[in-house]
Amino acid sequence: MSLRLEWNNEQHEYEMSPAFIAKLEQLLQLAGEMEHVNEGEVALTFVDDAEIHRLNKEYRGIDRPTDVLSFAMQEVGEDELEIVYADRDFVQDGDLRDGERLDAYGEDVEGTDAEEGMEAMFDEPLGDIIISVPRAIAQSEDYGHSVERELGFLFVHGFLHLIGYDHQDEEAEKEMFAKQELILQQAGLFR
Incomplete structure (x- = not known):
């Protein structure tokens, strides 16, 4: 299995070039290596201010736009919904029926080329990251990069939020921001 990026562009202010998407994939791999996260899927969506405002209000109760939101799939607490798959006849890859290893559709995959493909299909989702592109553009101008x-x-x-980092206090913030800066520098994204 591997660490994979799935991305979606729902905004029209900034063109996401193939080179930039490759840079995001590099950032994901670097961050994963640093944090010993070797597998899983991260869903990244680029949106406008109106959409991130809506999401911020709906999910966090904060009635204003923000720059980034993270929704970790690994956390299932009292106030969080568990993700339920609604696929017909869905079984977990690797389930056994009469001694045969099954794929997601209940088909035997032992000894087939499909076995490797099924592993990628069942990468554990780490979560969703939503970024407001207009906010990022304005902040890049403010910070001069x-x-x-x-x-x-x-x-x-x-990504760091997805895997459990937070910045609720000064010490945690310093640790998180130092990791971010190191990853960005390794990828050649300097201030």
Whole structure:
């Protein structure tokens, strides 16, 4: 299995070039290596301010836009919904029926080429990261660096939240921001 990025662009202010998407994939691999996260899927969506405002209000009760939101799939607490798959006849890859290893559709995959493909299909989702591109553009201007660097910063910030980092106090914030900066520098995204 591997650490994979799935991305979606729902905004029209900034063009996501193939080179920039490759840079995001590099950031994900670097962050994963640093944190010993070797497998899973991260869903990244680029949105406008109106959409991130809506999501911030709906999920956090904060009635204003923000730059990045992270929704970790691994946390299932009292106030969080468990993800339920609604696929017909869904079984977990690797389940056994009469001694045969099954794929997601109940088919035997032992000894087939499909076995490796099924592993990728069942990468554990780490969560979703939503980034407001207009916010990133404005912040890049405020901080005097490129839009790519700001989007990369927000992406790495969101990833670290997905795997459990937070910045509720000064010490935790210093640790998280130091990790972010190191990952960005390794990827060549300098201030």
